[in-house]
Amino acid sequence: xxxxxxxxxxxxxxxxxxxxxxxxxxxxxxxxxxxxxxxxxxxxxxxxxxxxxxxxxxxxxxxxxxxxxxxxxxxxxxxxxxxxxxxxxxxxxxxxxxxxxxxxxxxxxxxxxxxxxxxxxxxxxxxxxxxxxxxxxxxxxxxxxxxxxxxxxxxxxxxxxxxxxxxxxxxxxxxxxxxxxxxxxxxxxxxxxxxxxxxxxxxxxxxxxxxxxxxxxxxxxxxxxxxxxxxxxxxxxxxxxxxxxxxxxxxxxxxxxxxxxxxxxxxxxxxxxxxxxxxxxxxxxxxxxxxxxxxxxxxxxxxxxxxxxxxxxxxxxxxxxxxxxxxxxxxxxxxxxxxxxxxxxxxxxxxxxxxxxxxxxxxxxxxxxxxxxxxxxxxxxxxxxxxxxxxxxxxxxxxxxxxxxxxxxxxxxxxxxxxxxxxxxxxxxxxxxxxxx
Numbered sequence: 393x394x395x396x397x398x399x400x401x402x403x404x405x406x407x408x409x410x411x412x413x414x415x416x417x418x419x420x421x422x423x424x425x426x427x428x429x430x431x432x433x434x435x436x437x438x439x440x441x442x443x444x445x446x447x448x449x450x451x452x453x454x455x456x457x458x459x460x461x462x463x464x465x466x467x468x469x470x471x472x473x474x475x476x477x478x479x480x481x482x483x484x485x486x487x488x489x490x491x492x493x494x495x496x497x498x499x500x501x502x503x504x505x506x507x508x509x510x511x512x513x514x515x516x517x518x519x520x521x522x523x524x525x526x527x528x529x530x531x532x533x534x535x536x537x538x539x540x541x542x543x544x545x546x547x548x549x550x551x552x553x554x555x556x557x558x559x560x561x562x563x564x565x566x567x568x569x570x571x572x573x574x575x576x577x578x579x580x581x582x583x584x585x586x587x588x589x590x591x592x593x594x595x596x597x598x599x600x601x602x603x604x605x606x607x608x609x610x611x612x613x614x615x616x617x618x619x620x621x622x623x624x625x626x627x628x629x630x631x632x633x634x635x636x637x638x639x640x641x642x643x644x645x646x647x648x649x650x651x652x653x654x655x656x657x658x659x660x661x662x663x664x665x666x667x668x669x670x671x672x673x674x675x676x677x678x679x680x681x682x683x684x685x686x687x688x689x690x691x692x693x694x695x696x697x698x699x700x701x702x703x704x705x706x707x708x709x710x711x712x713x714x715x716x717x718x719x720x721x722x723x724x725x726x727x728x729x730x731x732x733x734x735x736x737x738x739x740x741x742x743x744x745x746x747x748x749x750x751x752x753x754x755x756x757x758x759x760x761x762x763x764x765x766x767x768x769x770x771x772x773x774x775x776x777x778x779x780x781x782x783x784x785x786x787x788x789x790x791x792x793x794x795x796x797x798x799x800x801x802x803x804x805x806x807x808x809x810x811x812x813x814x815x816x817x818x819x820x821x822x823x824x825x826x827x828x829x
Contacts, residue, residue, distance in 0.1 A: 456528025496527025533583025540749025541633025551595030718778030
């Protein structure tokens with residue numbers, strides 16, 4: 393009896409004659425619904441599935457928890473949705489070396505609950521950690537306010553296994569921190585939206601869990617005052633782990649403080665006695681021009697604050713808002729953000745969050761009040777004042793007219809060449825990544 397290895401991969405329709413997941417509508421991307429959806433439980437199952445898709449020329453969009461699927465250009469085509477949450481094993485965990493290897497479908501909250509037993513943590517921000525998967529966070533190049541203290545997720549990656557478009561497996565890096573063979577190649581998959589390969593597993597560094605945390609919150613009459621306070625903290629060498637300024641609408645929503653005040657939130661993480669001193673020093677730096685200053689004195693309160701901030705900068709595909717992210721150098725935040733706000737004040741900007749740790753600004757507009765002409769003007773204005781601009785969520789018909797990642801980055805020709813070599817038939821997330829790769 394001949395095997396699949398002898399006869400070639402099964403046709404996709406035959407392999408998925410009884411698909412594991414029938415609700416394809418739940419896996420729609422920018423109003424495009426796949427013909428098939430599958431949730432492989434093993435790497436071998438995934439490999440066979442990708443080989444069948446490649447043989448059929450079926451375009452593939454990989455899925456994790458779905459929390460980041462609002463990001464990306466409109467797909468060129470979409471036939472197979474691959475749900476990776478079935479690949480959710482912790483392959484290896486060495487608490488003494490503070491390293492772990494996990495499959496792509498592992499959820500961030502589950503990992504941190506496990507790490508907590510050894511007083512360790514993976515310091516990565518996610519708006520919905522109970523849903524967000526490691527593979528998904530790697531694919532979108534996740535970054536958040538804690539980047540100020542711990543660096544981006546990219547810097548925690550020490551190895552990776554990726555399934556290529558033809559079903560072959562590529563591995564680089566290792567399990568120990570000092571082993572970085574092939575590391576630069578694998579870093580290409582960070583932020584590539586799965587367009588160069590499907591992340592199967594990731595080797596990560598973890599860190600000791602902070603014993604305690606505080607968040608200091610202050611309100612100000614103007615952006616100028618909030619910006620000055622933020623820059624003072626950033627230059628203070630106090631070692632805070634997150635630093636965010638919010639416009640009056642976002643401040644009122646996040647703090648409940650009445651009135652039109654700009655807000656500043658500063659995250660402090662350290663041993664109990666040290667974190668108290670750190671928070672007290674932060675108050676000294678920021679109170680001069682503040683209307684009000686208060687400290688959230690429990691770790692639970694502080695963590696809840698930052699969870700709220702992460703949700704304010706999220707890019708869920710079902711969001712009714714228009715969301716734009718732009719890079720603003722910290723030294724120019726006040727001037728550029730101020731000028732941008734002046735230009736956009738007629739478009740009903742609902743929330744502005746300025747992350748000083750990542751040098752990023754997040755803008756949200758009520759989608760029900762924005763026309764396509766308004767959207768065009770918003771993007772143009774953001775491009776005038778941002779170093780780089782990404783439209784995170786918008787109606788599919790508006791995204792068709794632009795590259796949501798803006799201008800092509802330096803070195804794009806190399807990425808384009810890699811796509812041509814690694815995925816010549818454009819089967820992996822076709823058209824969704826930067827430059828519509």
